[in-house]
Amino acid sequence: MAATTHPAAHPPSRRGLSARAKENIAGWLFVAPVVIILGLFMLLPILMALWVSFTDWNGQGSPFKSTVPMAGLDNYTKLFTDEGLARQDFMTSLRNNFYYVVIVVPAQTVLALGLAIVVNSRVLKGKTFFRGAFFFPSVTSSVAISVVFLFIFANSGAVNGLLGLFGIEGPQWFSDARGTLHLLLSAVGLWDIDNPPAALLSGGPFGLSWWEWLSGPSVGMMTIIILVIWTSSGTFMLMFLAALQDIPASLSEAAMIDGADRKRVFRHVTLPMLKPTLFLVLTLGMIATWMVFDQVYVMSQGNPAKTTLTPAYLSYRTAFRNFEYGPGTAISFVLFAIIVIMTLAQRWIMRDRGAPGRSRAAAAQREV
Structure with missing residues (x-):
């Protein structure tokens, strides 16, 4: 009697492998245009900029010629270890x-x-108007709003005129x-x-005294802060609004x-269900705040006394005004590393600590 064998014991046919290989090839062909575009216009420029950060290129000619002097890690060490203006400016920008x-x-x-909670309320009338009004500053040009704020907060502007009344x-x-922290502590008589x-x-770290580290944002920086909070809240409002409308009403009831x-x-109930959106908003907000440039460039350009200087603007000024492209690019990559580290730390802090597989809805019901 002939022995019978299980079909799974036979190796897969060449025809099956060929079909799977064809699927893989077809998939790569579909994504190849996007991969090529991202490689040419994103990955390749990043790698070129990384190379420039190790050189003393002054912007003339090609940075890839053998005649361009190499700096190695000096452009990075000057920002943290070497005594000098480069480290002082960089640390000042980090503090700000x-x-x-x-x-x-x-x-x-x-x-x-x-x-988002206000415009999602059932009793609010004219929701469309308020949503548009709150979102409008987010789609307005940051340069235009910065110029308007310059007039509003000028020495003879509307704010000082209102205070004068x-x-x-x-x-x-x-x-x-x-610094505003110095001003507040001085106002209550804690120090002069x-x-x-x-x-x-x-005795402060990285070449700045503790007095400089504990100064707080300057009055000019507080103006920029007010502007950014007003203009960016509308976008994040829409994210929270979408998340609120996605929460089943049965949970609250x-x-x-x-x-x-x-x-x-x-x-x-509401906050646990908003956790993914909250993480997204915090991550996008942190990335945007570490990359602030437009408002500083238009309103202050780092003044007064470098109290509004930021790493992004310092990188621009070092590269395109002082023609020190190597140190300027190094600042941008250090800033990139700071953003990545803080994003990973934030992800770790906001990770789910509950039992695996438990849904947020079930966790919310148990909390209540």
Whole structure:
């Protein structure tokens, strides 16, 4: 009697492998145009810029000629270890941008979520009008809005004129280099700006004193912060609005039937369901704030006294004004590394710590 064998024991036929190979080839042919375009106009320029960051290219001729002097890692070490103006300017820009990120990202996120809740309310009339009004600043040219803010916050502008009606002398917004944290602490009598504590005048990291690190954003930087919060909240409002409308109404109704008030429903039902959108908003906001350039270029160009200087503007100024393309490009890659590290850290902080496979809806119901 002939022995029978299971079909799975036979190796796959050449015909099956050939069909799968044809599918793979067809797939690569479909994506090849996009891969080629991204490679030519994104990956290749990035690699070329990375090469420039290791050179002392001055912008004349090709940076890939053998006559271009190589700097190696000097363009990077000057930013962190070498005593000099390059490190001082870079650390000053990091300090300014740090305060900018710390204030803008939470403020625009909270404002966007609040606006989304307002325009998603069932009792609000004219929702379309308010949605358009809140979103309009986000689609307006940042350059145009920056110019308008220059007039509004000028020494004789509308803001100082309004403060003058109440007998308050308005600040010199774009010429006052003092930090707002110094001003607030001085106003409550904790210390004197003109006579800072001797212990804070030295010993700070990366060539800046603790007094400089703890100055807070300048008055000019606060103006830019107000502008960005106002213009960016509309875009994030739409993201939160879409997420709110995607939450099943049955969850909130079930929680309220179980005795939860509106605050508990928002905390234990709405917020957990908004976590993916919240992560997206925080990530996009952090990336945008570390890359701020337009407003600084139009409104202050790093002044007064470099208190509005940011890494992105410093990279532009170093490369295209001082014609030091190697150090300018190195600053941009350090900024890229900072953004990647902070994004990964944020992803780790906001990761799901619950049991694997448990849905957010089920977790929300258990919380309530």
